[in-house]
Amino acid sequence: MSFEASKLFDLTGRIALVTGGGTGLGAIITQAYIQNGASKVFISGRRQEKLEETAGKINQLGYTGKVIPIVGDVSTKEGAQDLVKKLTAATDSLDILVNNAGIMLPVDPARTDSSKEIESPEDYAARVAGGDFDGWVDQFKINAIGPYFVTFGLLPLLAKAAKKGDGRGSVIVITSIAGLSYPPAMSAAYQSSKAAAISVTKGLATRLSPYQIRVNSIAPGVFPSDMSVNLLVDNVKNSIPVRKFGDPEEIAGLALFLSSKTGGYTHGTNYVIDGGRLLNVPAS
Template identity: 30%
Template structure:
């Protein structure tokens, strides 16, 4: 049985690693991206070269009407998604006294509103399909412990955790699980400008994680072995507390 999975922000970083890993597990991947068409095309080419199935699906997750129109058209043309990985997000770091209103709004509207914008039009088609399914949201250690200079990002990621837990309760009897993955410091473009050596001293494993390690966790949550796991927040952070 062919199962399609939407992965948002799949062109680079964790999203790309997740798309590649799930494609390798036999899922057909809808590769979402916002601006970087070249990265999305590269991800598509890599999946197809390995014998997997995928296609690109451009939209900005913060644009509610565009998201709905795009997803409804895609479902009409390609069928209902069996799974969704809510990975796309942005950050605009600043201490709260210096944080501009647009920095707060952009992060909240993209990261948290994006959850609603995507899942609202997708939940009922998944329910009507009566095939079960998986939803995995990408939170962050910042959404659990907070992080200096990231009040907006921490608020959005904490909100995603709450939304995922509530959605899990709504969907459990439909055999659709919803869980949140909370990465710590992972080697991606997002951490390129951070003081890596200093941060590593605070991580018990003394290293950053890899996007492939996060993808492995998501892949497990999409497996049959994870069918009884729902409403959980699973940290992958090298022991960071």
């Protein structure tokens, strides 16, 4: 048995779509794909200016592959269908789909500080009743329902790629350790939507198995991004067993593994990458 180590994460000639690719983890994964040989990485999002900015920065690095921005909104069925239509017009095969688009809204009031006297049931119930019901729905639309409809819309392109083998036809859903833990100080709406995204991943994996399409998810802990800015504080860092926040290379490496021949035997799994934070988070 032998293999060429330098080719383990090689994506030469592969085509990818990264939703929410203009910022945060999506931009990191996009750059990793280009640096490892992908010929085209389409990035989608609602802000054209941000997409073009990210595409320009990565394209200026001088790699052979190109980042191509596509405006798309996966928060509605029509938006997901429009994104699928645009991508189908741009390519006849899709090797990698990363469902990364997501939102976290402070729509439900967290429980009060556990170090203080607990509030009355009446006061707590009244605060929750004042929460944003529509905000719950919005998070489920983008974090869980969108990936389902986008993936099925691109099924023909993914199936065509999967027939070529070597790990092609890979779908990744970006979930979160929030979907695996339930500390009362965190948004219950976000936790629930990410738990749903993990379930959606499992459902997609079983439904797409006949087409040799692999579906996995990545559940990040705390990585610096626009979404996690409020978590980048010392008390959170000190609660992580490895005593640091995640680095770009670490999330990029896992995405490359799942998207390349090296990860060709991985299917239906939610990969936690959190520095051990779930070991210390309540109800993990």
